[in-house]
Amino acid sequence: MHAQLAEVVVGYSTEVRPGDVVRIDSYDLSSAPVMREAYAAALRAGGHPTANFVIEENDETLLKQGSDAQVEWVPPDQAWNVERGDVWIVFDAPTNTKALSNVDPERMTRRLKGRRELQATYLERSAQGEFRWVMCGFPTQASAQDAGMSLREFERVLSRAAFLDENDPVAAWKRFGERLEEIGSMLEQHRELRIVAEDTDLTLRVDGRTWIRSKGLRNFPDGEVFTGPVESSVEGTIRFSFPAMIRGRQAEDVRLRFEGGEVVEATARRGQDFLREMIGMDDGARRVGEFAFGLNEAIDEYTGNLLLDEKIGGTVHLALGRSVPGTGGENVSGLHWDIVRDLRDGGEVYADGELVYRDGRFLNGAS
Amino acid sequence: MRDARVENLAELIAGYSLDLREGQVYRIDGEDVALPLAVALYGAAIRRGALAYTRIVPSGLDEIELQLASEEQLTYMPEVEQLATEELDAWTSIWASANTRSLTRADPERRRLQLSTYYRIVNRRWERISAGDLAWCGTLFPTDAHAQDAEMSLREFEDFVHAACHTREGDDPIAHWRGMSETLGARARELEGVRELRIVGPKTDLRVVVEGRRWVPSDGRHNMPDGEVFTSPVETGTNGDIFFAFPSVYQGQEVENVLLRFEDGQVVDAEATSGEAYLRSLLETPGARVLGELAFGLNYEIDRFTRDILFDEKIGGTMHVALGGGFDEAGSENKSDLHWDLICDLRDEGEVYADGELVWKAGSFLSPAAVERV
Numbered sequence: 176m177h178a179q180l181a182e183v184v185v186g187y188s189t190e191v192r193p194g195d196v197v198r199i200d201s202y203d204l205s206s207a208p209v210m211r212e213a214y215a216a217a218l219r220a221g222g223h224p225t226a227n228f229v230i231e232e233n234d235e236t237l238l239k240q241g242s243d244a245q246v247e248w249v250p251p252d253q254a255w256n257v258e259r260g261d262v263w264i265v266f267d268a269p270t271n272t273k274a275l276s277n278v279d280p281e282r283m284t285r286r287l288k289g290r291r292e293l294q295a296t297y298l299e300r301s302a303q304g305e306f307r308w309v310m311c312g313f314p315t316q317a318s319a320q321d322a323g324m325s326l327r328e329f330e331r332v333l334s335r336a337a338f339l340d341e342n343d344p345v346a347a348w349k350r351f352g353e354r355l356e357e358i359g360s361m362l363e364q365h366r367e368l369r370i371v372a373e374d375t376d377l378t379l380r381v382d383g384r385t386w387i388r389s390k391g392l393r394n395f396p397d398g399e400v401f402t403g404p405v406e407s408s409v410e411g412t413i414r415f416s417f418p419a420m421i422r423g424r425q426a427e428d429v430r431l432r433f434e435g436g437e438v439v440e441a442t443a444r445r446g447q448d449f450l451r452e453m454i455g456m457d458d459g460a461r462r463v464g465e466f467a468f469g470l471n472e473a474i475d476e477y478t479g480n481l482l483l484d485e486k487i488g489g490t491v492h493l494a495l496g497r498s499v500p501g502t503g504g505e506n507v508s509g510l511h512w513d514i515v516r517d518l519r520d521g522g523e524v525y526a527d528g529e530l531v532y533r534d535g536r537f538l539n540g541a542s
Numbered sequence: 543m544r545d546a547r548v549e550n551l552a553e554l555i556a557g558y559s560l561d562l563r564e565g566q567v568y569r570i571d572g573e574d575v576a577l578p579l580a581v582a583l584y585g586a587a588i589r590r591g592a593l594a595y596t597r598i599v600p601s602g603l604d605e606i607e608l609q610l611a612s613e614e615q616l617t618y619m620p621e622v623e624q625l626a627t628e629e630l631d632a633w634t635s636i637w638a639s640a641n642t643r644s645l646t647r648a649d650p651e652r653r654r655l656q657l658s659t660y661y662r663i664v665n666r667r668w669e670r671i672s673a674g675d676l677a678w679c680g681t682l683f684p685t686d687a688h689a690q691d692a693e694m695s696l697r698e699f700e701d702f703v704h705a706a707c708h709t710r711e712g713d714d715p716i717a718h719w720r721g722m723s724e725t726l727g728a729r730a731r732e733l734e735g736v737r738e739l740r741i742v743g744p745k746t747d748l749r750v751v752v753e754g755r756r757w758v759p760s761d762g763r764h765n766m767p768d769g770e771v772f773t774s775p776v777e778t779g780t781n782g783d784i785f786f787a788f789p790s791v792y793q794g795q796e797v798e799n800v801l802l803r804f805e806d807g808q809v810v811d812a813e814a815t816s817g818e819a820y821l822r823s824l825l826e827t828p829g830a831r832v833l834g835e836l837a838f839g840l841n842y843e844i845d846r847f848t849r850d851i852l853f854d855e856k857i858g859g860t861m862h863v864a865l866g867g868g869f870d871e872a873g874s875e876n877k878s879d880l881h882w883d884l885i886c887d888l889r890d891e892g893e894v895y896a897d898g899e900l901v902w903k904a905g906s907f908l909s910p911a912a913v914e915r916v
Contacts, residue, residue: 196620204574207600214603218610223618228574228598233584241588244565250595251567251629255622 176330179339180311181212184264185220187345188309188392193221195261200227203315206268213264222262227252231274238275238282246282247289257297260306267482268313272321275423280452283422287456287509294497294509301393302500311395312337312482322478329478336396336474336483351398352390355470358537359386359400365526368404368466370413370491372522374430379466380408384503389486398471398486403504407436409463413493416517417477417484419443419450426450429514437461438495454495459508465494468532469515481513489519489535545578547700550709551681551766552582556590558716559679559763560632564591569626572636572683573601579636579683592632601640608648608656616655619662627666630676637852638683642691646794653793671764672871681707681766682852692848705843706767706853719762722769726759726840728911730771733757736896739836741861743892744785745801750836751779755873760856769841769856774874775833778807784863786884788847788854790821796849797821800884807832809865827866829878834868837861838902839885851883859889859905 185191197217201210210226217224237246256263275283287294300306312318312333319329334340341347362368366382384402391397412432418425426446431438438461443450454460472488485492492515498504499511518524519535531538556562568587570580580596587594607616645653670676682688682703689699704710708718737753755773762768786800797817802809809831814821825831842858855862862885868874888894894902901908 204577207574207602210600211602211606214600215606215610218607218615221612221615223615223620225620225622226600226603228577228596228600230577230581230584230596230598232581233596236581236585236588240585242591245588245591245593248593250593251625252595252597252622255625259621 176334176339177209177212179344180313180337181209181216183337183339183344183348183391184309184311184395185213185216187348188311188395189262189264189307191217191220191222191262195220195222196259197222197224197262197264198227198256198260199224199264199266200229201266201268201313202229202231203268203270203317204228205315206266206313209266209268209313213266217262217264231270235274235278238278238286243285246285249290249293254293257293257300257306263306263308265308265310266313267310267318267480268315269317270315272317272479273423278423280424280449284452284456284509291509298500307392309393309395310482312480318478318480321480324478332474332476332478333396333483336471336486338396338473348391351471352388355388355390355398355400358468358470359388361531361537362386362400362402362526367408367527369525369528370516370518370522371525372516372518374414375412375516375522377409377411377413377433379404379410379463381405381466385501387499387502394482394486396471396474396483396486398474398488399467399469399492401465401467401499401502403498403502403506404463404466405436406462406504406506409433409436413516415514416490417515418479419446419512419514420479420481421453421512424449433463436463453510453512456496456510457508459506460496460510460512462495462506462508463493464496464498464504464506464508464511465492465502465513467492467513477517484515485513487515487517490515490517491522491524492516544582545700546711547704547709548578548582548683549586550711550713550715551704551707552579552586554707554709554715554719554762555583555634555679555681555766556586556592558719559766560634560677562587562590562592562632562677566592566631567629568592568594568632568634569630570594570596570598570634570636572597572638573599573640575601575640575685576636576638576683579638579681583634583636602644604656605644605648608645608652613655616652617659619659623663627663627670632677633667634678635680636683637680638685639687640685642687642849643794677763679764679766680852682850688848688850691850692846692853702844702846702848703767706841706856708843719768723759723761725911726761726769726771729838729840729907730757730759732911733771733773733896738779738897740895740898741784741886741888741892742895743886743888744787744890746783746785746886746892748780748782748784748804750833751776752836753779756871758869758872765852767841767844767853767856769844769858770837770839772835772837772869772872774868774872774876775836776807777832777874777876780804780807780833784886787887788885789849790882790884791849791851792820792824792882795820802884804833824880824882825865827878827880829876830866830880830882832865832876832878833863834866834874834876834878834881835862835864835872835883837863847885854885855883857885857887859887859892861886861888861892861894
C-alpha cells in the first residue's frame with residue numbers, strides 16, 4: 176500500500192517535476208514507511224525532497240504553555256515552504272485525534288489568526304498553480320479507532336477509497352475525473368440550489384461562481400465538486416448528519432439557520448459552546464465559504480475522518496468561514512470548517528426548481 | 543510514561559548549554575528515534591519563551607538518496623536550510639540512530655558528495671558559533687543501536703548516558719556543569735603555562751609542544767555530555783610513539799591497536815593489528831599526518847569505550863589526539879579534511895609530565911585545578 180499510495184500522490188496528485196522543491200510532512204511515526212516511499216518517488220521524479228514529522232505533542236505544549244507571541248509565530252521552514260516551495264505532500268496520519276480536545280479554543284483561534292496571512296499566500300499560490308499540495312489520508316490506529324474499526328479494516332477502507340485496488344489507480348482517477356467534469360458542467364448551468372431533507376431546507380445562489388472538480392490533486396483520496404455560494408444568498412435551515420469536527424474538537428447534531436447569508440441560530444446536542452466560539456471567531460465565520468457534493472462511491476460509510484467523510488458518495492457539505500480561491504467566493508475568515516449532511520435517505524436537490532438529485536445521486540439526464 | 547531523566551537533560555541543554563532566552567529562534571534536529579528528547583527540548587524551550595520548531599526526519603532517507611539521487615540532487619543545498627544556518631539563534635542536533643551501520647556499505651565517493659552539503663552547513667554553523675551569533679549543542683538520545691555498539695542493553699546504556707550528563711533522577715545538572723565549567727576553565731589556564739607535555743604509557747612515550755597555544759575547556763555548551771580540555775599542538779613539535787588500546791573508528795570503520803611514530807610533528811610510521819590499510823589510506827589525506835588536537839578526557843562518569851566519539855573522547859583518565867585539521871580557537875595552523883580522534887588509555891599506568899614535572903598519574907591530575915572564585 177505504501178509504495179502505491181506514494182506513487183499516486185507524487186506522480187498524479189502533485190506531478191513532481193525535475194527541480195521541484197518537495198516538502199513531505201506527516202504526523203505519527205508509524206507513517207515513516209510511506210514517507211520513505213514518497214521521498215524515493217520524488218527523487219525518481221527529479222525533485223529535491225525533504226521529509227519531516229510534525230509532532231502533535233509539541234502542538235499541545237505550545238497551545239497550553241506558550242505565550243501569545245509564541246502561539247502566533249510561524250516557524251521559518253513552514254513559511255518558506257508556502258512562500259517559495261513547489262510541492263507539499265502531507266500525510267494525515269494522526270497519533271491521537273483528540274490530543275487537542277482540551278485546549279482552550281481561544282488559543283486555537285489565536286494560532287489560526289497568526290497564520291491567516293500565510294494561509295492567504297498558500298491559497299493564492301495554489302490557485303495560481305505555483306504551489307501544488309496534497310493532503311493524503313494515511314491509516315493509523317488513531318484514525319481507525321475514530322472510525323470504530325481495526326487498523327487492518329481501516330487500511331482496506333482507505334485503500335478502496337483511493338482506488339488502489341484498481342490495476343492502474345492513476346487511470347481510474349483520470350476516468351473518475353471525467354465524471355466530475357460532467358457534474359461540474361451541469362451545475363454551472365444553474366443559478367440557485369435548494370437542498371431538501373429531514374429538518375433541512377436550504378437555498379443558496381451559485382450563479383457567477385465556479386464549481387471546482389476535486390479529482391485527487393489537493394486531497395487524496397478525493398471526489399467532490401464544490402463552489403463558494405453567493406455570500407448573502409444562503410437562506411433556511413440545515414441539520415447535519417455527522418459530527419462537526421475541527422482540530423480535535425467536535426459538535427454533534429449541529430443545526431444552523433441562515434438569514435441573508437449569515438448564521439442567525441446555531442444549536443448542537445453536544446459541543447454547543449464550542450460551536451458558538453468557532454462561529455464567533457470573526458465576521459466571516461458566520462457565512463458559508465463552500466458548498467459541495469461528495470461523489471466518491473467507494474467511500475460509503477462515516478469514519479470520523481473529514482478527508483474521507485466530505486467525499487462520501489451521496490452527501491453534501493458546507494464550510495463555515497473562508498472561501499476557497501478559484502471558486503469566486505469572497506468570504507474572508509480565519510475559519511474553514513466543513514460539516515457534512517447525508518442525502519442518501521430521501522434527500523433531494525433542486526436546481527432552479529428542477530429536481531436533479533435524489534437519494535444521494537444525480538439523476539440521469541439532469542441538465 | 544515520561545522519563546524524568548530526559549526532562550532533566552532537556553532542561554540542562556535549554557537552560558545551561560544554550561541559555562535559551564525569550565524570542566530566540568530555536569531549532570531541534572533529529573531522526574524519529576530521538577522523538578522523546580525532541581519533545582522534552584521543545585517544552586523546555588517554550589517555557590523559556592523561545593520561538594521553537596523541530597526538524598524530525600524519518601530514518602533511512604540518506605540511504606535512499608545515495609541509492610536514487612543524481613549528482614545534482616545529491617549535492618543540492620535546500621535554500622531553507624541555508625536560511626536556517628544563517629538566521630537561527632539556537633540549535634540542537636540530537637544524534638540518535640536506528641542503525642549506526644546502515645551506510646557502511648554505501649559507495650564512499652557518493653557518501654562524500656552527500657556529506658559535502660552537510661559540511662558546508664556545519665562549517666558555517668561554527669563560524670556563527672565562534673562569532674557569538676549562534677548557540678549550538680550536539681547531544682545523543684540513547685537507542686538500541688547505540689547501546690549495541692557500546693555492548694550494553696538499552697537500559698544500561700540509558701543509565702550510562704544520564705550518569706555522563708549528570709541528569710539522573712535527583713541530580714542537579716546545571717549546578718554540576720557550572721562547577722565543571724569552573725574546574726575545566728582553571729585547568730585550561732594552568733595548561734597554558736606549559737611549553738611541552740610528555741605522555742608516557744603502554745608502548746607510549748610522546749613529546750608534544752603546546753607553547754603559545756590556547757587550551758579550551760569543553761564544559762557542556764556545545765556537547766552534552768562533555769568534559770575535556772583540548773588544544774591544537776604546535777605543528778612541528780610532536781616526537782615519539784603513541785599507542786591506542788581502544789579501537790579507532792572513522793566513518794563506521796574500525797582500526798585496532800594503532801601505533802603511531804612522530805618525528806618533528808609528522809607521522810613517520812603507523813601500524814595496526816587490523817585495518818592497517820585503511821589507516822594508511824587515511825594518512826594520505828593532506829594534513830592528516832599532523833596532530834590537529836591534543837586533549838584530556840575528564841568526565842569520570844564515562845568509564846568505558848562505547849564506539850561513539852561523543853563519549854569516548856571524554857572518558858575520564860584518557861587522552862586523545864586527532865590526526866588532521868586543528869581548531870582556529872586554539873591557534874592551530876593545520877588544515878585537513880580529516881579530523882580523526884584516537885584515544886589513548888592512561889588510566890592504569892599513564893603518566894604525563896609538563897615541562898618535566900609529573901602532573902598526571904593513573905588517569906588523573908595530581909593537583910586539583912585552582913579554581914579562582916570571584
